[in-house]
Amino acid sequence: MDGASRWYIDGSELVAALGLVFVMSGVTLWWESILPTTMSIQAALYELVVHVLFGGIVLILGVHIERSELSRDERFAVMVWCFSGFLFLFLIAVWSGLGALFEGNVTAAFVSEVVVFGSMGGAFGVIAGVNHGRSARNRRLAERNEDQRETLVLLTRLLRHDIRNDMTAISGHAEILEEHVDEAGEASVEVIRRRSEAIIRLLQDTDTLVKTLGDDREFQPIDFSAVLREEVASVVDDHPAVSVESDIPDGLWVFADGLVHQLFSNLLGNAVAHNDPEELTIRIEATRRDGTIETVVADDGSGLPEEIRDHCFELGEQGPESEGDGLGLYLVSRLADVYDGSVDHEESEDGGAKFIIRLPTPE
Template sequence: MSEESRGLTELSAEQYRTLIEETSDIISVVDEDGTVLYQSPNSEHVKGWSRKELLGENILDYIHPDDRERVTDAFRALSNGDDVEEEVEFRLEQKNGEWIWLATTGTVPDPDSPIDGYITTSRNITERKETEQKLKSQRDDLELLNQVVRHDIRNDLQVVSTYAELLEEHVDEAGQKHLERLKESNEQAAELTITARDLTDVILRSEVELEPVPLKSVIDSEISEIQPAHADATFTVDQSLTELSVLADEMLNTVFRNLLKNAVQHNDKEQPEVRITAEEDGDTVLVRVRDNGPGVPDSQKETIFGKEEKGLESEGTGIGLYLVREIVTGYGGEIWVEDPEDRNDGAVFVLELERA
């Protein structure tokens, strides 16, 4: 049997009827004014109106007033002889008074076609629209939370910090340790707001616009921010970074902030040492951040980038390295942990980013 004989080269009238009845899409025929000339049998299941109830009615009367003009403009192309290939989304009133969302396209039949009118094909997208609206609401709530974290909470923490400094002259030796504890907790809370801000930014951004970012200036900037809180730590930036730039955005600062803090806070040495080097590898740049801490066991080299992984029983929220991986993968890059080549103490975090 040939390929052609096994297939359906032509459909009978009964087959066409069955095809229309079984499809999940609604097929309609309307005239140039929007008057309904035909509705496929499944129309009642979706719209609630029987086929007889809609015949002779103007479909525009059932479209939401806020969508009506936009739909009219979109389907005006049919009267000009052009198909409406891009779906037009709008709300349509059901018989029970509720609104559903439809996505509709339109076709102009061939001149010799027996169909007198324009053919529209619609599908019910109400569930998708409800999900989109729920996600938008969640994003709006997250935006509000982000604003509270960025401004209100950080402002209050700044007030606490200021008054703590003023108390220095009024606290005796016995109360000094409590004041120091207050200041440390305040600093940790401030760091939490930064982490929350960065996490929110990563969640909310819809797309990443990459541009050349010089590595050394970013790393130097973050070291200058971290160094005052870790006076015993030594940061060494290799000259190999001086002329290198990668494709990234402003979140690259967050990447190195978390990697450098991780190298110091998870360090068990009295004098933490962190060395940052880089090398070109074809179209990418490999950046290595090495510390002299306890290292990362093989069993944790992958899981350490997960949410709520605090690593080696140290302070922190547990999402810093998770943030790092999310940002880096958003750039199209990779990050992993390896042991130092000399097998001495420490861990090496390797970033692979596209070279600018």
């Protein structure tokens, strides 16, 4: 049957109808032929279950797929599986009693076998059909998700390439203008520069977040001591006014990939962005503890606003006075999860923010 004809057949209704026929046939056979000859209630109930069970499964699944997410073509495929299974075991049952049929001797036992085996084949067929339909649907959803992810990756790359170049140019011209504007214009130039840098950070975070969605990432031992020292050097170079104290022993290794540095570039960048660099001290301490590397990043700034502390790692969460995008801490949490690690927030001993990151070490 071609695809056009399938639209006129709702497989779920035919499956349910076949199940109803099985149930009615089983009940009728049991009532007319089996119950009168059964000597005990237990045996009668057993025979009733045997003759009705598989037909009931077909009936219930027929109703279920009518209300399920399966398309009409997928329901049609379930119907084909169901009727194929029914015909297969039905023909086997008929073949086993073919001699008696030729002799015109149709017994209640033969009819019972036909009903039980036919309903059993229908039940197995409809179960196989539903599983086949769901597997096909899951494959299509996986392919669609992969297409969407690839589109998102491409879009992010375009944004990062074009917008970042534009914002870098804007930031550079703002620095040039600083020497040619009066005091009233300096504040506006500073806003332009600050927002340009914020947009560049947003593009970097978005690109990193997209990369965490990939299925083909390969983790390997990473020299964590070197990563932390590079991030400390980076924040000191970019913000000379910030005081950074670090205790990073040699020989610390974690099982991660090249994105692991984003955990700390975001935390350090947030500390600087939300506090006065000239009055800020950041402390970084890394230790080996119970098969993990525990890293503490604490500062003496103003800390996280109280209203977001309990859910600061959720996407889009930010303080009422924040000019950020609410992506930084979510990205930190996401990366920690990807590496089978964890990140927690506390108030530091100096009243600022304190983050504890735990990452697994290589076996």
